[in-house]
Amino acid sequence: MTTLMVIAKEPVPGRVKTRLTPPFTPEQAAVLAEAALADTLAAVAATPARRRLLVLDGAPGPWLPPGIDVVPQSAGGLDERLAAAFGRCDGPALLIGMDTPQVTPALLRSATKPGPDAWFGPAADGGFWALGLADPEPALLRGVPMSTACTGRAQRDRLVAAGLTVRDLPLLRDVDTAADAAYVAARAPGTRFAAALAHCAAAGAR
Template structure:
């Protein structure tokens, strides 16, 4: 166990019409929610199996059967994504790694590669220009608040903010978010043992019938 490490997943409850809306079309809102739930469940399973002092789900919505018992659930504050992430950082005292629900190909090895003995900050960039992981030895809401989110340069802006604060940043491997159907197909192919891959396979088979 990492005696002082907190792992945080920031996520939305997978409610049809409110998650993964860029999957529709070709998916229906219900199918998009199935993909979202699968991706979230995969992410939570990996975090649950990773040694840590504490595991937190910062959730917009209500927990469901997909939530492992080892998580503390904290409601997200209201506001834009940067404000919501900042709200999480304000509540974590020690070293933490925060991830979203969009990269079910996540592994424990990736999480534990955030070595705070070598660098005080770690960032995992996403192929779409965002970021999928943020690791901080000393969480500080001001390191995120005001960073433009959900734009093609979000990852670059977050990296610049960390560097402007004088932090040496380690870069994690770049991963692909599951936002669109081509994303879902690509991530399912790259991580065929995931619940996401099974959900994509089932939807593909149903569409072919």
């Protein structure tokens, strides 16, 4: 079975989702980040897995469900931190972020079916929301330019250049801006994130 990993920051005001401010306050941005993280972890907890890991920058809180182990993020750039996360795994592993609260157990199950050497989930901003490796090799991530409009293409090209067969997952939209938040909430209305967004929007309208 596959190890499922979520890489995340502790939802602390001023440290997470800063591109949501404005229109939201840093406190509201942290509320939205916590809701997105809680939705993501709930999907992971409901998906069959060999092990479930939260690779966390910060400390866990009441949003952490049972059955998920917490490990600290390593030092270095994002490519090094992602590489180190895969370095903890000795079998198939899938890593996702905390920015796609619309992810579902069904989608995660489809991303862990045996067959390809790698699974790649592109994000609408040019990055990627998921990366899976049947045989985790940290070198496949080190040196890939992160947080650019070409990050996803560069990462996928790295997989192909290594001779891996890649299964592409559906395109998802990360929550970075207020427009992203509205788009995702409209397509996942039953999530904690959608409820938190509605609450924050109502509070801001008063």
